[in-house]
Amino acid sequence: MVSQSTIERPAGVADAKTGRTEPRIKLAVKDLSIRYGKVVALHGVNLEIHEHEIFGIIGPANAGKTSFLKAINRMDVFTPGMRVSGDIDFNGRDTRRLNNVYALRSRIGVVFPLPVGLPMTVYDNVALSPRLRGIKSKAELDVIVQRCLTRAALWDEVKDRLNALGSLLSGGQQQRLTIARALSQEPDLLMLDEFSIAVDPVTTMRIEDVLKELRQEVTIILVTNLVQQARRLADRTAFFLDSECVEIGVTEDLFTGEVKDQRTRDYVEGRFG
Amino acid sequence: MTTANTAMFQASRLNQRNEKVQVLYRILFGIMTLMLITPVLLILGTLVVKGGGVISWEFLFTPPTDGMRTGGVLPALIGTIWLVMTALLLSVPIGIFAAIYLSEYAGDNWFTRTINLAIINLAGVPSIVHALFGLGAFVLFFGFGTSILAASLTLAVMTMPVVIVATRESLQAVPQAFREACWNMGATRWQTIRRVVLPNSVTGILTGVILEVSRTAGETAPIMFTGAVFFTPFLPQSVFDQTMALSLHLFVAATQVPGIAEDVPYGIALVLIGLVLTMNSASIAFRMWLRGKKKW
């Protein structure tokens, strides 16, 4: 059993390290509901994500995890039938009411379950976002491409074939390319959606190491179907089940049985899902 | 035991009969296919035999002489090139943008279905009705007179579905995941189309454009009253001029010129078919080459 003090500890790891100062809120979600036509994908979610933390989201399939990411990124405007209600504040700015959703998305990097290397060269894949921002200088682009590929632990493998098609790399390489591309956005928030689903275990471990380092600079939302991955990486974790957010807590608490809801314990211990 | 054996034996006899029926049908349908194709090949062969002799550089590059009874096809050839190019200039941009709308923007609703129905109709309305439309709209109402412009506009409206359909197909062949990856990076719809979708479908679009060239070059009825004339000794200088055209020239040579040298109409037919089939084969070859190139 875990000591009583751990349970009493207020939410937010920052407390332990920096004393009494409140952690800065990167993303505040209030009463979020998502529907596709008549089907409810997510209902009544309230949570806050702190700056520079890895926030894990676990839960079985169809729990509404991916829809949650789509709502943050305002992909609802491009998804026929998707209806979102409630508030999502990003950096204190209400994302439900803004004129330029593209500017919002350009600050948020997304990595998908299935790797998507765009059908252009590796170089162009990573240079795409900077180019969209208007960076034209070759020298500047070179630096960005090398830096992002290096940070995504892919540089050594592709430095000699930057002109190869990104869409023809191996699955594991494409997934790291996707991460490099997300990093090239210089994102404020990085969202990964079950990134290890189509990736071998070795690459998964390498990407996990990359994420641990990235935590210094970016806030990360890690949606995962592997509870142990959340345990390895996430500072705090939310458990989604049947279109609801059942529980939010410090990750270690969830795994040591200090939970408010029995279903969380069951899921973490592998009794369903 | 015995019954089981008999049953098995019978089953295999049945199978043998089925096999025979199967072979019979295979042959039957094979013959039907051949009967569809062979006459056409024979006819084309005849055209080549009868018209091949007249084809020469001189035939292509001299005007008709002696009241069109002898001589070459130069003004008709040049006229067809003018008509096709002007028609493409008008229909290709509109057609591509229309296809982009249908593939990238339109939802699955009654409005989109109406557009699709309109496209089918545009391709299905008789060519002579297109001619009436061209006469009523471009020649008379807009006051372009009988000119290359009026004829090309008529052709453009008529053949636009070819570009739309080919473009839409090649746009839709680009996986949705690429678009979503791009949108998630903050690219607008147009940036996504321009940087990811179009570069990966441009060759497919080109296939459609070549196909449209072939279709446009062969049309006769739509240009009869809108801009093409039976005979003019002058080459067109601008889109407001009238012109001869290969397709109409063939009609005229075959039906309206008494005493024409027998091989001249065959020669014209051969030039027209050559032009159309070359373009069409190019389009097909291009498409096959494309299929062999894997990009994802």
Added chain:
Amino acid sequence: MAISTTASRATIAAVGGADSFDRRNADWYVDKAVQVLVFVCGISAIIFVLGIFVFVTKEGIGFVFQHLDFKEFFLTPYWFPSDADDPEYGILALMAGTASVTGLAMLVAIPFSLGAAIYIAEFATGKTREALKVLVELLAAIPSVVWGFIGLVIMNPLIIKWFDVPVGLCVLNAGIILGLMAAPIMTSIAEDALKAVPDRYREAAEAMGATRWQVTYKVVLPAAKNGLLGGVLLGVGRGFGETMAVLMATGHAVNIPDSIFDSVRALTATIAAELGETVVGGEHYQVLFTIGILLFLVTFIVNLSADLIVRGIRKG
């Protein structure tokens, strides 16, 4: 590298700060402009179809309202438009010409194109199949004026020789020409319809021991029924609206045919042959446009039904 990192960060701050979520930049406006542009082009097909109807009607409607006697127009075969004293406009013979030629063409085209489609889609494999498909596509590309020419100079003498008739430009000639013309298109559409039947249907039937033909007859054909019917209808529309080939191969004589060796004249060919001689706005001119309205409406209905029938399978 550190310097450049700061540089990029600065760029971000300039273009990507939270305030910028409200600022519509050039890219935003370009995107909106393109959206409007492609929408306008997208609806252009509708505009053109309406335009065709409006302009053809505009030129022909005067006759419809002032002089059109429905009974005389549709039910008499007397077409004497250039009679100076008492022109007569009965299109019965023209309709009979179009119907007989189209009907014969479909008799030729439907069985052969269905047979060819079944062979290509269900029996042929690999290279043969690719070659046949390319061939069919090329046949579909031969221009109609070339077909008319073939009817005139190749079919005409053959029919005279084989059947010992005085004139070879007749229903038979035009019907065969039109059939050969429509067949490749119908073959392509029918083949598409057969290919649209999911392979798992075939596999399931084959697993039960059925032969290729049994699979085709019992499973594929019923499943592709609507698509095939749609293809046939589009072929009918094509034949009905064909102009140059029937103008050149029918003999162009106003006549209700008794046999397939009679010369006839089609609705489309009449417009093509006579429009050049008319005075713009004159009665004859208007009558030809009235025939145009009729042609437009009939093909519109044919295409609409084909579309509805084909859509039927997708729902079912």
